[in-house]
Amino acid sequence: MKDVLHRQVEKVAGAFDDPRVASMVSDALNRTLSDTLTRDGDEYFVITGDIPAMWLRDSTTQLWPYLRMLGESPEIADIVAGVLKRQFRQIEHDPYANSFNPGPTGAHYEPGDLNDDPWVWEQKYEIDSLAFPLLLAHRFWRATGRTDVFDDRGHRVFRTILEQMRLEQRHEERSAYRFVRPGAIATETLVRDGLGTPVGHTGMTWGGFRPSDDACTHGYNIPGNLLAAQGLRHLAEICLPVWNDAALASAALELSAELVAGVREFGLVEHPRHGLIYAYEVDGLGEQLLMDDANMPSLLSLPLLSPDVLDPEVYARTRAFVLSPDNPWWFSGTAASGVGSPHTRERRVWPIGFAVEGLTSGSAERQRELVALLLATDAGTNRMHEAFDVDDPARFSRPWFSWADSMFCELALTVASA
Structure with missing residues (x-):
């Protein structure tokens, strides 16, 4: 399994000039397996x-x-x-x-x-x-x-x-x-x-x-x-x-x-x-x-x-x-413009929404732009969050949101596999 994950990360590393993309993908893929999963017989709790x-x-x-x-x-x-x-x-x-x-x-x-x-x-x-x-x-x-x-x-x-x-x-x-x-x-x-x-x-x-x-x-x-x-x-x-x-x-x-x-x-x-x-x-x-x-x-x-x-x-x-x-839940600010949710504060946008935008865009260029945007708005944590302020990404909710991590990985892997 480690070899398979390593090959995927290497594909990402070869597809992006910024080494942080591969680093974030590697950390997220391994963290999901090591920290969210608990084996219970032949089942896994997540x-x-x-x-x-x-x-x-x-x-x-x-x-x-x-x-x-x-x-x-x-x-x-x-x-x-x-x-x-x-x-x-x-x-x-x-x-x-x-x-x-x-x-x-x-x-x-x-x-x-x-x-x-x-x-x-x-x-x-x-x-x-x-x-x-x-x-x-x-x-x-x-x-x-x-x-x-x-x-x-x-x-x-x-x-x-x-x-x-x-x-x-x-x-x-x-x-x-x-x-x-x-x-x-x-x-x-x-x-x-x-x-x-x-x-x-x-x-x-x-x-x-x-x-x-x-x-x-x-x-x-x-x-x-x-x-x-x-x-x-x-x-x-x-x-x-x-x-x-x-x-x-x-x-x-x-x-x-x-x-x-x-x-x-x-x-x-x-x-x-x-x-x-x-x-x-x-x-x-x-x-x-x-x-x-x-x-x-x-x-x-x-x-x-x-x-x-x-x-x-x-x-x-x-x-x-x-x-x-x-769309009343689309917000634009100095750091980002995208889709948020009534679940979080106004003027907060969701990394999941950016990943979905990229995965449904049909544009490799747009996908790369969104990967770069997500890297620039992680508040230096090397993780995706639930939502962040469009003017200040350091104001975010949920320091560890595994679903958002996985969506970032899916977007980066899609670019790397094209």
């Missing part, structure tokens, strides 16, 4: 960095740069398999939870939450928590051909993911999920005693929280639904040859098509300057939110995460909107 819990989303994206190495390193393949097995265990335990403890420790982000399961760090239901493991499973399966992770539990979990997404198409009528955080600010809890803001039926699947872990303004998150649609296509592709489950495959493709149709009918908005674009959230009752958030899945990240279900022309117009002052 902390996010400076928070000692495992997010289903983060544990997928933290592994993203290693997926290009699966064919070269059986050890890395075993790690990814172990993370998938852990994700499947967690989803089976509670498909509404976004993050988990390494055991029934009783640790919680907020002890006053309605949910007090000792295994669950936080039970914020986010569509991407179910969809990202499907993307990871598909990438793993396509790269290795291994099916050992798709045991009986894996089969049950795939059904659970499908059934929950379908149930949440009728959130108002059918869902028993509630999230209440007593005394919390609006973005940290759900209104109407935990049910969330009202929604109408659209064919899309409901989510209570965004990938930022902030409460949705409207219950249908568009990038989340398109990620789910992509993940369901992957589910169908896996379950036919692995389990010969034609019924599950057909049901997954049917639901995927319903989500895409719902986005097409309810999730497009005519913008006065950009034309027909994707909204960020809608409620199916006429309300729409125009913005983008640096956290993935984002509207900006659609070609990266949901390439088979997006409309390229709508995406191109949406991209222009996202990377402009028309």
Whole structure:
């Protein structure tokens, strides 16, 4: 495994004049493996960095740069398999939870939450928590051909993911999920005693929280639904040859098509300057939110995460909107200009957002510019952070955010592999 990592770092060193790029990639790749992973039998528990819990989303994206190495390193393949097995265990335990403890420790982000399961760090239901493991499973399966992770539990979990997404198409009528955080600010809890803001039926699947872990303004998150649609296509592709489950495959493709149709009918908005674009959230009752958030899945990240279900022309117009002052969470300052998030302070931008911009740009020149920008705004720490001030990168949040480290690695490795 060390030889494989060394070869990747050497490729980066040969692709960039600034030696700091290779140094940062090397440190981040090795730190993720040494400091975030804990082996538990044939599974791996993955902390996010400076928070000692495992997010289903983060544990997928933290592994993203290693997926290009699966064919070269059986050890890395075993790690990814172990993370998938852990994700499947967690989803089976509670498909509404976004993050988990390494055991029934009783640790919680907020002890006053309605949910007090000792295994669950936080039970914020986010569509991407179910969809990202499907993307990871598909990438793993396509790269290795291994099916050992798709045991009986894996089969049950795939059904659970499908059934929950379908149930949440009728959130108002059918869902028993509630999230209440007593005394919390609006973005940290759900209104109407935990049910969330009202929604109408659209064919899309409901989510209570965004990938930022902030409460949705409207219950249908568009990038989340398109990620789910992509993940369901992957589910169908896996379950036919692995389990010969034609019924599950057909049901997954049917639901995927319903989500895409719902986005097409309810999730497009005519913008006065950009034309027909994707909204960020809608409620199916006429309300729409125009913005983008640096956290993935984002509207900006659609070609990266949901390439088979997006409309390229709508995406191109949406991209222009996202990377402009028309996006209320795009900020410009003396050090940087980019996409931030309501999750952090105004005038703070996210390294994850810059990495996504580069990975979806189709421009090697722009990718190199963004690598240089990220190097120049790390505040001398040799690490990526959650967010930093557009005028003063020394003002940042989260000193160790492993997901951001991995996205920087993915951007640099993409340039080096071109």
